[in-house]
Amino acid sequence: MAVKVILPSPLRPYAGHQASVEYDAHTVGDALERLTTTYGDLKKHLYTPDGRIRSFVNVYLNDEDIRFLKQEQTPTKAGDTITIVPSIAGGAADASARARA
Amino acid sequence: MLELNSDLAGRIGAHGAQDYPHECCGALLGKDGAAGRAVRDLLPLSNRREDSPRNRFSITAEDVRAAERAAGERGLDLIGWYHSHPDHPARPSEFDREHAWPWYSYIILTVAAGVPGEMTSWRLTDDRARFEPEPISSARGAAREISSPVGGTL
Numbered sequence: 001m002a003v004k005v006i007l008p009s010p011l012r013p014y015a016g017h018q019a020s021v022e023y024d025a026h027t028v029g030d031a032l033e034r035l036t037t038t039y040g041d042l043k044k045h046l047y048t049p050d051g052r053i054r055s056f057v058n059v060y061l062n063d064e065d066i067r068f069l070k071q072e073q074t075p076t077k078a079g080d081t082i083t084i085v086p087s088i089a090g091g092a093a094d095a096s097a098r099a100r101a
Numbered sequence: 102m103l104e105l106n107s108d109l110a111g112r113i114g115a116h117g118a119q120d121y122p123h124e125c126c127g128a129l130l131g132k133d134g135a136a137g138r139a140v141r142d143l144l145p146l147s148n149r150r151e152d153s154p155r156n157r158f159s160i161t162a163e164d165v166r167a168a169e170r171a172a173g174e175r176g177l178d179l180i181g182w183y184h185s186h187p188d189h190p191a192r193p194s195e196f197d198r199e200h201a202w203p204w205y206s207y208i209i210l211t212v213a214a215g216v217p218g219e220m221t222s223w224r225l226t227d228d229r230a231r232f233e234p235e236p237i238s239s240a241r242g243a244a245r246e247i248s249s250p251v252g253g254t255l
Contacts, residue, residue: 008169009133009178010204044229045202056200058162065162085165088182089150090197090207091124091157092189 003031005082014042028061029072031082046084058085103181103206103222104131104139104238113210114217116145117185121215123154128168129181129206138206141177144168157196158184181206181222188213191221193232201225206235 006020015021015035025031036043046057053059059066060083066074076082116125128144146168150159160168160182172179182205186192191211193201201207203225211218223232 009180010202013204041227085162086202087162087165088126088160089158089200090184091150091153091194092186093194093196 002078003076003080003082005031005035006084008084008086010086011042011045011084014045015039025076027072027076028059028066028069028074028082031076032059032072056087056089058087059083060085102137102238103208103235104137105208105222106140107239109140109143110220110237110239112143112145113183113208113220117187117210117212117217118215120148120185121212122187124148124150124156124158124185124187125210126158126160126182126184128160128165128171128179129183129208130168130172130175130177131180133178133180138180140180140206142175143183144171155187156189181208183208183210185210185212185217191219193223197223198225198229198232201229201232203227203229207232208237 002022003025004020004022007015007018012018021035023031023034025034032046036046046053048054061069061074061076062081066072116127126148127146129140130142130144131138131140146160146164148154148158149161150157169179186209189211191209193207193209197207207223208220209223210220222235222237224235225232
């Protein structure tokens with residue numbers, strides 16, 4: 001049940017500078033747990049302190065966003081590829097003050 | 102240290118002025134290695150944040166993937182992002198920090214009354230606690246302070 005997890009450049013320093021890793025996993029969540037157990041320093045960049053995938057972190061199974069599948073419970077099969085892609089967000093401070101202006 | 106030549110800095114400034122009073126955003130394409138980090142090209146992107154584009158920007162995962170492909174086609178890497186702060190200092194906000202990853206360079210440009218001004222670059226620390234300033238070099242061997250006007254004496 002080897003599943004490949006492709007890591008974006010910013011996460012590779014936390015995973016031995018590897019571009020991808022492979023794990024035996026039955027779900028997307030299994031694979032991500034194996035990843036973050038093996039490379040503990042990577043976990044805080046994927047998950048919030050209460051264990052949810054950060055809002056700007058997108059996880060794809062074979063190009064399908066897992067939000068539209070069964071999220072972390074999405075089943076995997078041998079040869080599947082999981083890709084982690086950030087969405088980028090930000091902006092100036094004082095949003096509430098600007099809204100009042 | 103982030104190498105950014107005057108032409109590229111000017112293009113970021115022009116993008117910020119063009120999109121004012123909205124925030125502009127785009128991708129930094131370049132090289133990162135033992136010799137340092139250098140921006141070689143830009144990929145201007147659309148701010149997908151339609152509800153509050155004056156103080157927020159958003160780049161979708163699809164746009165991120167497109168930026169990665171564009172970098173690869175040019176023999177470059179996706180090394181970071183730029184965005185503007187209209188009428189606001191070129192300093193990262195708490196919102197910026199919450200939505201950042203280490204390793205990427207985050208360039209912020211202030212645009213005051215439509216005129217591009219101070220440009221800074223930042224890197225998130227490994228513990229996600231804060232941004233550290235990343236000095237910008239305008240060309241090989243010509244380091245400058247992180248706070249410099251755009252399109253002027255770079």
